[in-house]
Every structure is written in C-alpha cells, then in structure tokens.
Amino acid sequence: MRNVWIIASREFRQYFISPVAYAVAASIYLILGGIFFINIYFAIRGSQIDPDGRIVLGPLVTILLFATPAVTMRLLAEEHRMGTLELLLTAPVRDWEVIVGKWLGAFGFMLVIVAFTWVYPYILNRMTDPGIDQGILVSAYLGLVLLLSTMLAIGVLISAMFKNPMAAFFVALAILLVLWIVGSLGSGAGVGSQIAGSLSLVDRYYNNLYRGIISLPDVLYFVSLTILALVFGSQIVESRRWR
C-alpha cells in the first residue's frame, strides 16, 4: 500500500510541472467561467431559470469527458515509451500497485481542479435568496467524484495498452463517448436496451445523483466499474511481461 502512495504522490506532483495539466485546468476554468457568466447574466435579465449548483456541474461533466483522457493518456503510455516502465517493473512493486498509484495520482490532481469549481456555487449562494439547494449540490458533487474516478480508471486502463499517449487519448475518449451515448439506446423496452441503459455512464449520473438522489446501485456501479478497470489495467501490465 505504501508503494501505491509513493507512486501516486510522484504522479500528483508531476502534474503540476507538466504543461498538459495546466492546459486542462485552464480550459476547464475558462469554459466553466464563461458558461457561469452567461447563466447568471440571463438569470439577472429576468428569464425563468432557477439557478442552482447544476448550472456549474452540467457543463463541468461534459468538459471532463474530454479532460480525463488528456490527463490519463501519458500515465503508462509515456512510461512505456521512455523505458521507465522497466524501472517500475523491476522495482519491488506489484503490478497493481503501479496501476492504482497512477490512478490515485490522477484522481488527486482532478480532485484539486474540481475543488476549485466550488467557487461558483459559493458565488451563486451569495447571489440568490434564500440560497441554492445544498442537498443537490452535495449529491451532485459526490456523483461527480464517483464519475471522475470511473473515467480516470478507464483512462489508466487504456493508457496501459498503448505506447503512444495520443493513441491512448483517442481510444479512451472513444470508449467514454460510447459509454456516454449508450444510454440513449436504453429508452426502448427490450432487454438489450435495458442493459444498454444500465451501462450508461452519464445516465446514472444525470438521472439520480445529479438530481440529489443518492442510491446504492449508482454508487456501486461507479465503484465497481472503477475497480474493474483497474484490475484489467493490472492484467495488461502483467501481460506485457509475457510478451
């Protein structure tokens, strides 16, 4: 477990000296700030929207769809390309510790980025009377963290498969997009569409946690998908040894 922590903290610090991370952070805040401003602007102009934390979180989730593959793409692919994976795999570290450490580092970094977005609900809370719905805010943020952990785990898994970070980026993005839109198939009545609907990453989020409903199946869905991706990731690292 200590190895996980050592790898995670190296990775976490690494983000703050790499340009990718700053680009991701800057674009998130830029887009989010713009959308926030427009929302507030129209609210003040007297349109009917009733602002709550969701005017921040809705767009944030969409941005994260693109941001997480960018954050995870180099995690293992780069190590593999640079030959440093050989260093980690010949150090007394288990394969899963490498994967979980990488994931945890990325997770920590994204949490820092997400933490700063609290500033928008805070402003909103000051501007509205009697303030925004705190329950929804907490539930939606909890959902966001769960969603984030799953998306990052998938990103790490894909990064473990490739030697080229760009390839890892696009494949991870494609997989996340499929999981994103697969929910739209779930509107039918058949078993297939039900399965598709329950697989959907964002439907789980938008339909429940986003609305302030914390349900166990949703939490389990995110947690188990995260674990599954990390287990597969470890398997891939191990299978690399056998080639």
Add this chain to the structure above:
Amino acid sequence: MTWVLPFLYSDRRGKYAPKEAVKSTYRRQRAVDVLFLRLSVKQVMIQVEGLTKYYGDHPAIVGLTFHAGVGEILGFLGPNGAGKTTTMRILTGYMPPSSGTARVAGYDVVDQSLEVRRRVGYLPETVPLYPEMSVVEYLEFMGSLRRVKKLDERIEAVLEEVSLEERAGSFIGNLSKGLRQRVGLAQALLHEPEVLILDEPTIGLDPAQIIEVRKLIQEIGRSRTVLLSTHILSEAQQVCDRVLIINHGEIVVEDSPGNLQAQLAGAERLIVVTASETAELARLLERLPGVAEVKQGMNEGEVQVTCTAGNDVRPLIARKVVEAGMDLLELRPVGVSLEDIFLQLTREEAAPPVEA
C-alpha cells in the same frame, strides 16, 4: 552444505562424556565450521539453468546455463541481438522465461520475483529516467520505492560514488548523456544490492568517464556480484573475472579473459620486420625448423610468422636474419586479441575470404 555437517561429528559423541558437555562442544564446533564454510565457499548468487525465452516463434535465448558467485564480475559478451538484454530482463524479474529456471540470491525469479527485485540493482540499456525530475528527486523516488533506510545519507553517498554531487539539484532532462548514465548507475546502486545487473553500462560515455565507471564497477565487484553486458571486448578483458560469450541465444564459450586468450591463441605468432624485401625474407624464414607458416605483413620487409606450438624460434630467426646480412628492425610476438576470438566464435560459417 551445512546439512552434511552433523555426520562429521558423530565420532565426537564420546560414551563417557556427560551429555550436556558433548552438546555444547558439538554446537560450538559446528558454529565455527559453518562460519568457515561460509567464508571459504563462494556463495552462488546467480544460478541459471536451461533458460529459454521465445518471442513468438523466435527464440531469443536457448538453454542458457551459467552461474556467478559473490565477488565476481561476470561479463556478458555478444553481438547485438544475441540475447544479452533478454537474459538480464529475466534475471531482474521484468519478464518470465519460457522455460528453465533462474535463481538470484537464492530466490526464483518467477515465484519469488519481489524478493529477487529487492536484491537486484538494474541499469537497463535505455537508462530509465524521468527528465522532469531532479537527480535527487529521482533518487528519492526510487529509494522510497525500494525502502532504503536512511535515504538521505544513502543518496549523498551514492552521488559521491558516481561523482554527481554537483549536479544533485539539476533536472535530469538537462544532463548530458554521460551524466544521465551515471544517474542510472546511482539508481542501481542506491539500495546496496547484492546483485548488480548492468546492461552496457559504459555506452555513450566519453573515454575518461568510461575509465571511471569501470573502476567503480571493479570496486563494487569485490563484495557483490556484477553481471554486465558489453560488446566492447577490451572492457570485458579489463573488468571481468569471467567472460561469457553469447551468440544467437546460446553460450558459445565461458572462461576467464586470460584463459580465453591463451586457449584460443594456440600457436604463437611473431612479427618480423627487416629493412630487406619481403619475398627474400619470407624465403629465408620458411626453411627454418619450427616455423609453420609465413605470411606477408602490412609493410615491405614485414612478415608474420606462425610457429608450431611449444617452439620459441625467436633466437633462431634473429640469428638467421642477421647471418643473411639483413637488418633486423623488429621481432615481436603477437597475442591473439579478444576481438579475434570473439569474431572467430560468433561468426557463423562466414563466407570464405575471396582472393583478389
């Protein structure tokens, strides 16, 4: 070794001696003997048996068997693609073999991989460094992964060993190739490993650095086991106690550099240089007893003489040349270099030289 010892003491169990006294004498004696055994018998640190690795259908190494003891520097010599790196990767626990066994410090590389990895320092061919980290940060990272005790002191010591103290704070990305190589070496030495595996450690270094690194390896090799690969033969000759020449995944020969030279040199060869014509000189020398072959040398008046084994014909040649009225300029033996042996051993059915 130790389990045979009790039998050695069966005669000491005297009938009349009190039991306890016998036991304690026995115990003391045994302890001394075990200690003595440990000191005298070289402990085997690397033991490889029938190691084979296939990449798909292509065999990288086939049935390698060798061993290395404490305080031994084993050189792994071979052309590129001979299987040196593959063998090292198996020994460091990076990849498992297709078949065969390898034990490092008594642990199996497949079943007890973590134990092996704890005891091995490894410098891969492409030095694995994080360019955006500083030298110290990098060593701190590796040291904490390897659970090095008193890490700060160790880092200081190891930086001194590879003479990198002045660049401790530099980013690895800004270092020259030679310095990076040394950072890699520092990483391999950091946890004071029992076995050091170095894949072409002097590649990309300038001559002064090469000498330094070789000296360092020799120093380390006194108390540890070092396995190093190289395709520079003089390096193997200088540094290694034992050389293992490997080609197409198989061990071609295994011996000390000195023995190899002696064994493969066979008959002695001499270079004779005179101020006269080559043809004339050759005609004269061919007739001498003990001379097997005379070949033209590089320059006019120079010949290469191959003697039959066990004959020192130098005095005879000197006398005859002078008697024939030629001016003898040079008469020296030529040893076969490790280069020749290497080429001889690794060349597979080379095309016969075409005479122009």
